[in-house]
Amino acid sequence: MSVSLTLCATTRLAQTLRGEVPAGQRVWLTRQALTLGQWLAGLAEEAQLSGVAELPAVLDPFAERLLWEKVIAGALTEAAPLFDIQGMAASAAEAQALCRVWKLHPGAAQLSDEARLFLGWQADFDKRCRASGWVDAAGLHRQLIALIEAGHFALPDSVVFAGFDRFTPLESDLMAALSGRGVQVEVVSPAFHAASRKSVLACADLDAECAAVVAWARQRLADDPAARLGIVAPDLAGVRDRLEFLLDDTLHPALIRPDAAEQPRCFNFSLGRALADLPLIRSALELLALGGSRAKVEQSRLSALLLAGGWSAAEAEADGRARLDAAMRRDLPYFTTLSAVLRLAERLAAAAPPLCPHSVAALAALLETMDGAPRKLPPGRWAAVFRAALGAAGWPGDRPLSSHEFQARRAFGEVFDGFGRFDALLGPLNLAEAVRRLSQLCRQRLFQPETRGQPAIQVLGVLESAGLHFDGLWVMGLNDDLWPPPPRPNPLLPAELLRAAGASHASAEVELDFARRVHERLSQAAPEVRFSHACADGNRVLRPSPLLNGLPASTEPVSAIVTVARQFAEQSAGAIELVDDAAAPPVAAGEKVSGGSWLLRAQAICPAWAYFQFRLGGEAMDEPVEGLDPAARGTLVHEALEALWSELRSSEALAALSDSGRQQAIGEAVAKALQNFELDRRITLPARFRELEAARLHKLLDLWLTVEDKRGLPFEVIACEQPAEVEIEGIKVKMVVDRIDRLADGRQVIIDYKTGAGIDTRNWAEQRITEPQLPIYAALVNDEVAAVVFAKVLLDKPAFAGVADEKDILPGVHGVGDDKQKIFDPAEFPDWVAVVTHWRERLHAVASEVKAGVASVTFADEKGLQYCEVLPLLRLPERRRLLAAAAEQVAGAEAGSGAIVH
Secondary structure, eight states, X not given: OOOEEEEESSHHHHHHHHHOOOTTOSSOOOOOEEEHHHHHHHXXXXXXXXXXXXXXXXXXXXXXXXXXXXXXXXXXXXXXXXXXXXXXXXXXXXXXXXXXXXXXOGGGSOOOHXXXXXXXXXXXXXXXXXXXXXXXXXXXHHHHHHHHHTTOSOOOSEEEEESOSSOOHHHHHHHHXXXXXXXXXXXXXXXXXXXXXXXXXXXXXXXXXXXXXXXXXXXXXXXXTTOOEEEEOTTHHHHHHHHHHHHHHHHOGGXXXXXXXXXXXXXXXXXXXXXXXXXXXHHHHHHHHHHTOOSOEXXXXXXXXXXXOSSSSTTTTHHHHHHHHHHHHHHSOSEEOHHHHHHHHHHHHHHSSOSOHHHHHHHHHHHHHHHTSOSEEOHHHHHHHHHHHHHHTTTTOSSOOOHHHHHHHHHHHHHHHHHGGGHXXXXXXXXXXXXXXXXXXXXXXXXXXXXXXXXXXXXXXXXXXXXXXXXXXXXXXXXXXXXXXXXXXXXXXXXXXXXXXXXXXXXXXXXXXXXXXXXXXXXXXXXXXXXXEESEETTEEOOBOGXXXXXXXXXXXXXXXXXXXXXXXXXXXXXXXXXXXXXXXXXXXXXXXXXXXHHHHHHHHOHHHHIIIIISOOOXXXXXXXXXXXXXXXXXXXXXXXXXXHHHOBHHHHHTOOHHHHHHHHHHHHHHHHHHHHHHHTOOOOHHHHHHHHHHXXXXXXXXXXXXXXXXXXXXXXEEEEEEEEEEXXXXXXXXXXXXXXXXXXXXXXXXXEOSSOOOOGGGGSSSOSSOHHHHIIIIIOTTEEEEEEEEOOSXXXXXXXXXXXXXXXXXOOBTTOTTOOSSOTTTOOSHHHHHHHHHHHHHHHHHHHHHTBOOOOOSOGGGGXXXXXXXXXXXXXXXXXXXXXXXXXXXXXXXXXXXXX
16 A cells, blocks of 8 residues: 655645545545644654664754844843844744754855855854754754655655645755655646636725625625635734734624633634733733842733733632722832732731732732742753642632633643753753743744634635635735735845845845745635725725735625624614613702812813712722823922922011022922821832922022012912812702912912913803813812912913903902903903902802703813713713714705705
8 A cells, every 4th residue: 555645835734634535435535734843853853763873852942032132142242232133033043943954154155244254153053953963953953854854764655745836956956855765756836727817906994805705705695605715814913903803893793701712603813912912811911020039110011910810819809909909009119029019908907808818818818939949940850830829829729710722721731841852052040031931932823722623714814824715716916015024034144145046035036926926825725705995994005915916806895794783783773772861869858978179160061070080989090100290290289389388478577588498498498398208108219319309499499480480469478278178959068169369358269289281260151161160169178268279380471371450469469340350351350359259159150960860961161071980871972973963864854845955
């Protein structure tokens, strides 16, 4: 019985051929189909076991790059930190493979500086390999071909090469060696469809192109459920996520539930994901990285860890972890440590029941395990430490693993098991470097969950599609910037040498030849082949690939895809009634409504904002920032001014200060403000940062006192940060007034410090007062007020802004009735009493809205919602859509009635 072997260009083709059922046969031998690498690896094992030859140990891709890193770092010596050693190692490994596969000899060509460097590295690489008994994969293949030529190994009677678009010199040499041993060598082409129907579709953009592809696949499967379809994209990684989402949403709408995430689909992607990108593995790597580092890291990393599953009581304590995350955002600086989070959890537990005791204990155990490890260990021993640390942290969590998660955990275990094979290459590593190398390994290992059966739709890259044929094929993404691919010659080898050999990616001519071969193959891989390209990417105009020239344009209409959202909309069109629900429950007797003046401010801007935030308690999460955010800087200014005026107390004291006394008073106020700020927030500002902030505050206060010096009327500061409370329509409003000055005649000036540039006083004359704090105090708390002003404490144009009973009370502040006063119309507001009366009426009206439960999403200007913490709850996009639909209905009605619309 003759033995035949099929050597395939891709693993997918080999799997496909092994699974084929011969027509008309009930019993058959599985076809022996392997990739060239798989078959040669088997010969290497045979040589070792049978004693045919003493072959060196093959370096896997990661080990080879590590060796190149050592070679390059050793050659660059002190300059090594200035270079991207990992990137250079990847280029060197590629150059080595090109030399082996394409039989390149750089020394025979005119060398560039880079090529001369590579030759030196290559000599050192080969020397280290010989000393340790290693060889790169392509070098092993060359040795095995030589052994075949020498008469070793039992070979099959015939070898079929399938799916190769073109042959490299290494593959040609293998074919010659096999022929020399009497093996019948055959090259087969895929089963071409000579009568293929081909067409090209131009799509508006990539989203439209993906939608067209999915609509075609859905229609083809509806017409023939047994059809085998292919979708090929040159840039599969770039389109994968949106294409996968649309396929899932359109072809499997019933599987939208989270518990159906791993149910079998009718489509399969040839491109796996990096093991490190899987949530379960990402959590493990982050636990090791954060548990093994005492350096401060961004809060966002610790937040992601707290909110992630996959360790300790992730399910049982999810709420407690979220509350700990909120406390961390509020109480810890932007850069912090895992130890600081544990101390915060202990401090919170002292005042209330623990938020997430099991999770906190797991993190403490993780830190203890990592702290107990020696400073340096080889990778194999670090693997044992990492296993113990993850066990202490409760990884992989408190819920049963799904099938895909179980497979990912198993793959991660295999990475641990193989970590020790790098002991000789890496030597003893510190903890941080060991975690980094482990993460590298996980990023380079692609993970593809096991699938059962043959999915109806295969989504492939151009290389993975080699040798396959389908009932229908769609090739997408054929723009001229992607197809043919741009050349990328290896920078470490002479360009002339690469071009002369026709090596992969060497030149535009090589890539064009490759693209033409692939394009011709794809054109005949199915009875129906569709090509497509996008016409634009945002504002960038895109052009089709020149390889599409001469193909007919598609004339078939593109049907719309039916997503889950669209199905719901169609099914519920007559069943769902749109309700304009703008009424909240009225404020009940005894109900406490928080927010103070901010409640009335939000109600005036948008009633729904006030309801969601201050009655329902909705609020945005704190966003940690590096250094101090604008609110913290404003707080420092308030505290410094409070400290300053608590000492000065009057205009006379200010005028009596000498230049040095003024500087001393400002310095003491700034120092007190910084001290109080650090005590309140339990932080210590870095010394240099504290010094810079003190200088900023000092300059700001000095400028502001210059403004205060210009006040013509003497004053006494009678209160700083004065609390006040008033009841409006049964709603208690609490507030704090920054400063109250008393003039010589007993009248008062109310001052609110502002450190931002956007200050609006015109709203005081409108029906809805959006800056209500000062009007509340003047109209409802104290009837002795003569002026209400904002103190614009800014480095650029510091000044007072507001309104007064009469002119000259404050510099730049005009009195009611003054011709220069731009806030209040004299015809409507002839005097101060009219202004105060207006404020009282409008504040009571807005408070009445709160009490009655008015909660509509209405506002005068969307810019007023800039600082709304509950903006997502206002559903502004939906509001815009409904308004647009209403406008279309009105326009349609007017057009139907013959009305002329201007």
